[in-house]
Amino acid sequence: MPAADFLPRSRLPDLLAVLKAQGYDVIAPQVIEGALLYRPLQHCRQLPTGIRQQQQPGRYRLIATDSPRQFSWANGPQALKPLTFAPRETLWRSHENDDGTLSFEEVPVSPPALAILGVRGCDLAALALQDQHFRDDPYYQPRRQSLLLIAVDCSHPAETCFCASTGDGPKATIGYELALTELDDGFLVRAQGARGQAILKALPLDITAPAQRRQARHQHRAACRQLRRLPSFEPAQLIQQGRHPAWDEVADACLGCGNCTSVCPSCFCFSTSEAPDLNGQTSSHQRQWDSCFSEGHSYIHGRHIRPDIRTRYRQWLTHKFGSWVEQYGRSGCTGCGRCISWCPVGIDPLQVLSRLSDADPDEP
């Protein structure tokens, strides 16, 4: 029997209504200042209808078309990271009492239930990595647990995308409650887990026509043909290649600005700082996103152990693509291409990886 799993585009507002009825605030990508950013969604007309993208190294542009599609682009500058791992937050407050003793006060996180519409496969894979890293983190976890994830399979990967070669896209396979495949006239819907099934059941779905299913398959195959792909290399080997000339070349091209790490959905480094009130009696202990490109990141025992761009770039690449495997059982890269597009000088780590597999002329 053919399955009823098709949501005509005109009924997308019903999905919104179901989510609201189940107590979720909904956020979805919207066009803000020339990029796609997650913002609260009240009406489906706020979605980026007809928007296409051009992403190239160091370049990101949106293009308006008259297509009815609402998800015919790859991604925005941030995945889910800012929603779970806050760019800056207070972890606790301390207070000096009149008798000179100190008291510490927790700053609990109590986020609203949040449904996110328009999540990509690569971002779900990166979220799974962050889940491992922040498994016992009392600030990350409540935010994470409040999320309901509605993926949309990627139908229009950008030039910078290579998720097909990392195995994390373009179709969403793990970690979603609901996943949509967008066609011109609507969406094929599938669900995972009890929460996903409950929403699926509440939706006014039609029978999917064989032609629509064919179109979905065709679209998926097309989305898998991506311009970029991860070159083959031995992850454990990267860290052994400290003297390869590729590092000098990239150090000359790189600004050390840390944009790549800030937009990478799996990067998790932070620094902590103390922000005392002027009265000197209370203080907030804060954490904020840091980067292996900052000087503080490698400040140990009074020394900056990575004082220059060469060593910092090496840290970024060898960790993300090399030692991450040892640490978390897989590479830290899910192929989203953000580090390529949002690098102000357009450095492509895939090229650096390829260059590293050229023989090092200095090695015997």
Add this chain to the structure above:
Amino acid sequence: MTRPRVAVHKFSSCDGCQLAFLNLGETLLQLNEQVDILHFLEAGMNDASADVDIAFVEGSLSTPDELTRIRQVRANSRYLVSIGACATSGGLQALRNLDGNHDEWRDAIYARPEFIRTLKEVRPIAAEVRVDLELWGCPVSSTQILAAIRALLFGVAPVDDRDRVCLECKRQQAVCVMVTQGIPCMGPVTRTGCGALCPRFGRDCYGCYSPSETAQTATLARRFSGLGLLPDAIARRFWLINSQAPPFLQTGRVFHRSAASDPDD
């Protein structure tokens, strides 16, 4: 216990950094409970020769008179903190150092140049006396000033954050103007402290907080060239508020020279 004594001195400047104090509003009243502000002309306190624990100095050294005055301030102060681009690198007025035509400019601008006594080259405070802490920015941020005062009151060294504007730009989740609009942003080589103010308003950073640590100015200048900027325009990006800060001065020179040697310009 006596409260720490504070002075705010003005040299050649626009008063914008003093405004960063005044803009504290209610917090300024709280500050007044923690410290005695003895000299701060813009707020009405006038005791320029008072001995103080912390002297904040705004402005650059532009006249012979100011050279004498800064030595006196140094002698009267336990900590001397330079605040803002003028005090710390010479500021906008130090543009006159670039072309060596001090006398010509003076004669062209002032009706009675014979009454004007200025130094041929503008100098930052640290060129003349020892400076204990430099707070950058045009103007400095109020938050930075408070953090510095608080640290000094605790008796610890204030945090010297030399990271790039880009890191804060991403934390603020501003959309990168260089990547989405192709406009030449100085954020990748500029020191943080402003909260990525300009990109948050959709415009490019112009470097008012001075060079960051390991500022890759030559690499950024090449990028500006790739975005279509001519050498003279690149030189002007680097020679603006902090033209005398060494990495900006140096990269500005390279492109200024190549602009001058280009016959089509």
